[in-house]
Amino acid sequence: MLRKGWVGIYRQAGLWVLPTLFFLLQGLATAQETSDCMECHGNPNKVGKVARIDHDTGEIKVVSMLVDEKAFLDSAHGRSKEKFTCIDCHGDLSGVYGEHDPLLKPVDCITFCHDDPAAEYQEGSHVEHMKEKEKRPPTCKECHMGVNSARETPVKDDKFHRAYINKNCGNCHEEYMYTYCTNLHGQLTSLGECSTEVANCSDCHGGHEILKSSEPDSMVGEKKIVETCSKCHAGADKNFVRHVAHPKFKRPELYKGILKALGERDIKKIALDPQSYLMLIFVAYMGIITFTFSSFGLHSLLMWFRILQEERKGEEGHGHH
Numbered sequence: 001m002l003r004k005g006w007v008g009i010y011r012q013a014g015l016w017v018l019p020t021l022f023f024l025l026q027g028l029a030t031a032q033e034t035s036d037c038m039e040c041h042g043n044p045n046k047v048g049k050v051a052r053i054d055h056d057t058g059e060i061k062v063v064s065m066l067v068d069e070k071a072f073l074d075s076a077h078g079r080s081k082e083k084f085t086c087i088d089c090h091g092d093l094s095g096v097y098g099e100h101d102p103l104l105k106p107v108d109c110i111t112f113c114h115d116d117p118a119a120e121y122q123e124g125s126h127v128e129h130m131k132e133k134e135k136r137p138p139t140c141k142e143c144h145m146g147v148n149s150a151r152e153t154p155v156k157d158d159k160f161h162r163a164y165i166n167k168n169c170g171n172c173h174e175e176y177m178y179t180y181c182t183n184l185h186g187q188l189t190s191l192g193e194c195s196t197e198v199a200n201c202s203d204c205h206g207g208h209e210i211l212k213s214s215e216p217d218s219m220v221g222e223k224k225i226v227e228t229c230s231k232c233h234a235g236a237d238k239n240f241v242r243h244v245a246h247p248k249f250k251r252p253e254l255y256k257g258i259l260k261a262l263g264e265r266d267i268k269k270i271a272l273d274p275q276s277y278l279m280l281i282f283v284a285y286m287g288i289i290t291f292t293f294s295s296f297g298l299h300s301l302l303m304w305f306r307i308l309q310e311e312r313k314g315e316e317g318h319g320h321h
């Protein structure tokens with residue numbers, strides 16, 4: 001009775017345990033881990049550099065297939081508590097072990113993960129303006145590029161990322177990039193330190209949705225500019241934000257504009273534009289510098305003539321004797 005009972009229990013257990021074990025083992029076997037991919041992608045003897053056509057720009061470039069796992073773990077996705085594995089993004093390799101097709105689909109950042117920021121960006125007026133001007137809007141990967149690969153999506157404080165955003169904006173807004181670099185923010189940034197403390201283009205204008213400064217909801221519009229500057233300048237007020245973020249005194253456009261306004265006798269326009277005063281200061285400063293150095297130069301020149309003259313006189317006197 002008792003023995004029979006035990007057998008029964010064994011039988012019962014067998015019924016459950018075996019299938020459970022089977023499923024567990026099968027589960028272990030199919031759960032693709034990062035290590036499954038790193039077996040090749042972490043080994044320089046198995047993967048190297050290959051030529052690829054860039055999905056975004058169409059350019060041919062040489063890409064390393066070697067994956068720096070540490071850099072990935074440091075990236076926005078690597079740090080995330082979601083514990084992303086390689087196939088979460090490279091979906092076409094799900095269930096594929098070992099060797100795989102050399103060409104895969106580009107990773108889709110939008111459909112399953114970031115449709116919200118994508119809509120905000122793609123349907124915003126900024127992208128619309130780019131299309132109107134027949135400029136190709138940068139893709140997600142271009143603004144969120146990592147040092148070695150788009151795979152290493154940087155966190156938002158990352159210095160490389162912040163400098164890269166500036167570079168992207170500057171590709172289309174050369175003039176504003178130039179004037180930004182005339183300003184203290186840009187000067188500090190171009191010294192190579194694009195730290196979170198110094199304003200880059202997006203700190204003042206935003207990243208996905210960028211509006212013209214004349215629009216009320218723009219980050220540098222009348223309503224919000226104090227808030228924007230206060231992120232870094234505690235106690236910024238209406239007076240503080242009159243600071244000129246893009247000083248144009250080294251740009252010919254400013255002088256042409258002022259001459260045009262003068263021609264039209266539109267003195268009010270000139271008087272109300274803070275750029276005019278910066279220009280005056282700049283011109284006065286250059287005037288003083290030019291005056292000082294040219295007087296100095298003239299003085300040296302005269303001195304030199306005099307020395308020459310005296311030397312000649314001396315020589316002439318010598319020759320007589």
Ligand code: HEC
Binds near residue numbers: 038039046098103104
């Ligand atoms: C057996 C070795 C091996 C394993 C395992 C492996 N790969 Fe690869 N992978 C390669 C090689 C080799 C290339 C480069 C192909 C070529 O020569 O063009 C490559 C290329 C790639 C590419 C670039 C594709 C493209 O279109 O440019 C990606 C992405 C990739 N692998 C991801 C993965 C992921 C994710 C895993 C794990 C699921 C993985 N690989 C596992 C060897 C491997």
Ligand code: HEC
Binds near residue numbers: 037065077
């Ligand atoms: C958060 C998404 C994401 C994860 C997770 C991810 N990758 Fe990628 N990976 C990308 C993107 C984006 C690219 C750039 C190419 C593209 O747009 O498809 C890329 C490119 C690659 C390439 C081609 C070389 C290059 O730098 O362009 C390889 C190889 C690769 N990944 C392997 C891996 C391996 C191995 C893992 C796991 C350790 C992994 N990836 C995890 C997004 C990811």
Ligand code: HEC
Binds near residue numbers: 114138
């Ligand atoms: C013109 C550059 C640019 C482009 C293009 C761009 N972003 Fe961003 N994105 C930014 C900036 C700037 C931020 C602000 C924080 C930072 O600097 O990372 C940001 C923040 C984010 C964040 C952080 C979370 C959030 O919403 O605050 C996500 C996620 C994101 N972007 C996804 C995307 C996706 C997906 C795309 C493609 C549809 C995209 N981005 C295109 C510049 C860009």
Ligand code: HEC
Binds near residue numbers: 130136171211
């Ligand atoms: C692919 C080209 C391109 C890139 C990259 C780009 N812009 Fe623009 N941007 C434009 C165009 C085109 C306009 C429309 C006005 C014009 O013709 O200059 C515009 C307009 C603007 C405006 C005025 C608002 C408006 O809607 O007219 C601001 C501010 C601006 N961009 C800032 C930025 C910043 C900051 C970045 C980087 C995060 C950036 N842009 C990246 C092309 C670009």
Ligand code: HEC
Binds near residue numbers: 169180202214244
């Ligand atoms: C300290 C904040 C700040 C930074 C940093 C900054 N801007 Fe501006 N930007 C402004 C303000 C304020 C205006 C409006 C007044 C003006 O034109 O000077 C403006 C105007 C513009 C305009 C003209 C359209 C408009 O909205 O009036 C463009 C384009 C622009 N900025 C692009 C850039 C780019 C590109 C960068 C980075 C290279 C950048 N800005 C960095 C504050 C900033």
Ligand code: HEC
Binds near residue numbers: 200203232242
């Ligand atoms: C991301 C942070 C950040 C933002 C946003 C920012 N700034 Fe700055 N700004 C700095 C830093 C850092 C310096 C250089 C150190 C310093 O002198 O405070 C600086 C310097 C300045 C200076 C030089 C004078 C001074 O304070 O020594 C002015 C003026 C200025 N910023 C105005 C503005 C205005 C106006 C805005 C908003 C349109 C703005 N900043 C937005 C970080 C920022």
